[in-house]
Structures are given as C-alpha cells and as structure tokens.
Amino acid sequence: MLMTPGPTAVPEPVRDAMSRELINPDVDPAFDAVYADLVDRLERVYGVGDDGVTASRDIAVLGGEGILGLETTIASLVEPGTEVLCLSNGLYGDGFADFVESYGGEATLVSAGYDEPLPIDDFDAALDGDHAFDLATMVHCETPTGTLNDLDPVLDHLAAADREILTVVDAVSSLGGVPVPTDRIDLCLGASQKCFSAPPGLATAAISDRAWAAMEARAPDSLYTNFLPWRDTSEGFPYTHLTTNVVALDEALSLLLDEGLDTVYARHEAAGDHCRERGAELGLDPYPDPERSSPTVTAFHVPGRAADLQRALREDHDVTVATGLADLADDILRIGHMGHSARVDRVDEAMDALAAVLDG
Template sequence: MSNASHKLCMIPGPVECDGDVLASMATQATSHVAPNFIECFGETIELLRQAFFAPTGQPFVVAGSGTLTWDMTAANLVEPGDHVLVIVSGIFGDWFGECIEVYGGKVTFLKAPFGSRVSDDELRAALDRAPVPYKLVTLTHVDTSTGVLTDVEAFAKIIREKSPSTLIAVDGVCSVGAEVLKQEEWGIDVVLTASQKALGVPPGLGVLVASRRAIDVALHRKAPPSTYFASFKKWLPIMQKYEARQPSYFATPPVQLIMSLHISLKQLLNAPGGMLARFEKHAEASNRIKDLVESWGLKLVAHNRQIAANTLTAVYLPEGVTVPALLSKMGSHNVVIAGGLHPEHAQKYFRIGHMNISVVDDGKLGHLKSTLEALKQSFKECGYTLPQ
C-alpha cells in the first residue's frame, strides 16, 4: 500500500510506527539462532528492564497479543482455589478476571461505575473483607475501553501495607511507554503489555516483566502450570540463554518483530530526556486534545481530568451524531479513530489514541493537528455546530 492511500491511524492501538522501526522488519529470512539475532534479542531483554524501570525484573517476550500476557500471569501465578482481587475500571478489567477464572482462581471483582475508578478507601475495605489474604491483585493501569487511569503507585502502596504477601499484577497494555510506571520502585510483581501501543511496534508481541518474587512463586507452585506455551518454566531458560548471548529454542520467536522492538526501545530510551521526557510529552498531548474537545462542549467519559489517561481520549458524542457517521466522516478525511468499546455504552462515545510518534514527533509529523482538524470538520458534516 502506498503512503498516499494510508489513513492516519489514531486509534488506541495499533499506533503509527517510526520508519526505522518498520524498516527493521524488512529483512531477508533470518534464523532465530543466528548470531546477529541472538545479540539483538539479548539486548532487547536488557532494554526492557530500563523501559519498565525494573532493574532486577525478568522480561518475557513471546509471540502473541497482550491478551496472552493475561494467560501467562494467571496460569503461572494462580493455582486452583486461590483468591484474586480484580480491580475494574472498564471492560478490560472484567476480561482479565474472566481469564483468571479459567485457571481456577476465585475472583472477587471490585468495580467502579463507568468512567470512574475505585477509591483508595474502597480498595482498603476490599482487602479488609478478604477471608484470607488475596494471592493476587490485578490493576488495569489504563483501561482502553474508558480512558480511565488507575493510580498504580498509590494502590500498590496500599496493597503492600495491608497484605504484604499478595502479588500485584498491572495490565499496562495501554500505558507502558507513555504513562509513568516504575515497576520495581512501586513494588509491582508483574507488568504486562503488548507491542502495538506506546512501545511503537506492529502487533504480535506479548511483553511481560516479572519480579523475582513472582518468578519464585511460579517455579515453586504446588499444582503444575495449567499451560504449555505460556509457562514461565518453559520460557525462563529461553530468555536467560538469549540474554547470555547463547542460542536456545522452545518455540520460534517472531524474529522481525523482535528486531523492530529492539530499534523502538533504543529510540525510546536514547531520546533527549529519556523516558521521563516521553511521559511529559504524552501528558502535554493529552491535555491539548482534551482541552479542545471540552471547549467544543463535549464531555469526557472519564469523570474528571485527574483520572483521565494520557494515551487516549474517550469522549461522549453530542446529540444527533452517531458512531458510524463520525467514523465514516473521519475516514473521508484520511484519519481513523475508534468508536466506543464498552458493551453497555459503545454507541455513546468515541476514542482517539495519542501515543508514540504521533505524540513525540508531532512537531514534524503533525498527526495531532491533522486529527483535530479532521474531527472538527467531521462534526460539522455530521450536523453538530461547534461553539464559537
């Protein structure tokens, strides 16, 4: 497909990718045990520790979507009958809980109303009510269905104080690489994500970093892991071998995708100001978009700006405008955005993703400006008169 026919992809993932990241995939057939790939994969594992702020964590990079990392978390850390608290700020929290139930976990859901998030006091009360300490608590850092941001640092502190034996897992699919998330400093046992969002790589990689405590739990569980492909026991020696620059094999890694992740991570970490500057740019872009849509008389799905994510903006439609009509008009202006995702509210709102090069290189690329101009024009074409 030529660039002339490409519509700007401004959904909450997959996101637009840097040209060098894409070019790194255009290689001849390469063995997964070729010396150049072993070096690439080994360094990628090391770079992930920096990106996740987890200097002693164990990265796993596996072929699959972010959903696979739910399975990896549940299948390795939860044994049949274990009690798990799942904190829900959107449909992805519900689905994470469903995944844990498949592996025999006894799940308690702590849910916030649509567009809101659980309070600190509600979390404390849930931990106090537990008949036994929870084996695991899961948090969704940014729920892509609502655009709600969870205060992971505060929640992790509460969990560690009230239930120090409890493992903490954070779904960072729509946050890692764009929202502040310091895994080791905050005491998070598992952070999971996927390649196609703020890490800026095409879809196809599940990425997970586990603490030493999580690895120990997985390796010394009473029941055998109820998974084969997603087993920490299977993948741990593979990751260790590649990091030691030695060939290894369990299942064929997606060579070209790992090459592109390697390039993207170097860009993320070596850019001026590093990851902290990247977080700030995403916050600035988010405020720019949210300020404008609110000035148009539109309402954010997130109940207030303090709980709104920096990686996407979820917005209620004005009266008289439908999701299909708005998306069609946007497409006619060569910009793709997303409709609502939450099953109970999907036709009431739309979502704009703003991650990766569309944010950090916006001065050169103009993605945000193009998106906002297309959105303004599309609303007019849908019959909604913007406030002057």
C-alpha cells in the first residue's frame, strides 16, 4: 500500500484512462478538447477563472514533474539584477533562493527553523529595508516536514506594503487537498502526483496578468523553462505534450470535482487528524506542532530510526511510507494521507503496521 506524500496511489479509473488509445497531440484536434477540459477543471480546483466573479488567472499545464514549475517560474521572471524575497521554513522554501541565484537574480532569504512558523517579523524588516523586490516566494505545504504554512499574514503584509511585488507560491502538496488563496497569488504552482492522485509528469500553474506582463518584459529565452509559450496554445503546444498524463490528470480531477471540493478538504482534514491521534497513542511526536501540521502529510519525529522503520514497513507489511530529506533524512518518518490515500481506513492500515513494527 502506497502511503507516501507523492507520488500517491492512483485510483483505478485514472489507470483505466491511461490505457485508452493514444491521441497524437500534435495533429489530432481531439487533444485540444481534452486539454481544454483539463484547464476548465483546474480553474475550478484553483478557484479562479474568467467569469467575472472569481479571480482571473490563466492555467498552464507543462510536461514535467512538479519541480519544473518552480524552476520555470524563476526562469520566466528572474534575470541578472532581479531582487527576490524568499520566505522559508523548509527545504523547498530554501530551494527558491537557489533557483533565483542560478538564474543570476539576487535572493534575500528570510528563513526560520524547519520546525518553526514563517518568520513574519523578519519578513517585515526585509520589506522595510532598502531592497526593491520584484517578487516574493513562499511554500504553502513543506512536504519534507509536513508543515502547512498560514500564508494570509504574509499576503496581508505584502498588500499593506503597497508595492508591486509579485507573489509566487509552491502549493504542490496542498492544492486539491487544502484550500489555497490563489486569488491573492500571482503565480500558484501545483503538480499531478500529489493531492490529485495522478501519475507524476505534469506541473500546473495559475498565472495572473501581472505575472504575464513581467514575463513579457523579461522575455526569457528558454523554451522548456518558460511559461510564455503556454499563454495561448490555440495554434499548437510548445512541444509534444505528455498525452497520457494529460488524460490521466483530467480523469483524476473529474473524480475530485464529482466528490466536491468541500468534501475532499474535510476528508483530508479527518485523515490528518486521525493519523496524528494514532501517532500520539504510539508515543510518536509530530514534526512540527499539530497546529501547523498539514492535512495532507504527517511527519513524525523519530531521531535516527526513520530508515529502519521505513524498511520494516515495506518488507514486513507491504506499506510504503517516506522518510525525511536532507539533514532530516533519518529523523523523520512521513505518512502521506493526500489524494486517494486521504481516507481514515487507509491511515488505520498504515498505522496498524507501524504499531506492529514499533512493538517488534
């Protein structure tokens, strides 16, 4: 049983969709209709559109794993001299600063410990400094530590600063499982293999007019790490799209929307709460504190034991979970309850197995 925080278990209807006859996206107009349906469903999940009621954002779906969206954002918006404020309390927040510097930008990293909340006071101090920031980056759900960040205070402070700072949010591990304030975000990133429960291979983005304008002024010269060719695909796609992945994600989103977003969010909340309750019964401490733990993934602090526990779960109980990453690789055990796996019965099966391993 797959209980990792991405890739997640892919339900049977999605697997069936992948087995359909291949559509050639370069020559068959049928693919245009499939892509249009996918964009429409993503608009509903992001909570954006062009209906005059919801926030207006354009959707782009790139062929590549979720990290492609993060790099493409920076490649599309950053050039030598671009100043970027990177707010972080985790590995992917730090990673934004690395991307900025790799494209010649000037990153100001405002960071906190990985078990701490976002450093709002330090963020304010950076905003009030001498920098002329062009954009600010942040992460909604830091998957490596199971942290869900409250973005509203950050977005409030950016709005109060009354400056034209573009907002960039990595919502890869929250979109589709937790409400995301996309209407307040200029470029909001998602991916197929997390809460959507489709296979890895597609990066999604909801992009504001302000972000498009900044990209056009920047005129990035890359093809693959460039959002601009995706703004209008009416006359073709920048490159051969990943047809089977597109069909799979379209089916996965159909399942999600048929269930209803509010129901899906409640299901994730219940699964996350139950996972941490079961962990407490086993004497396991969450990382971070429960009030900042994500409904999509639970990280337990198990110093020096994560790899052994992961191996025993996989070999003895056929349950696959994840460890931490980087410096926390052997100190954190992560249970992914996102997408199709965000169900109390699946959490119970995983936690029963973990109880047996701990007793052994």
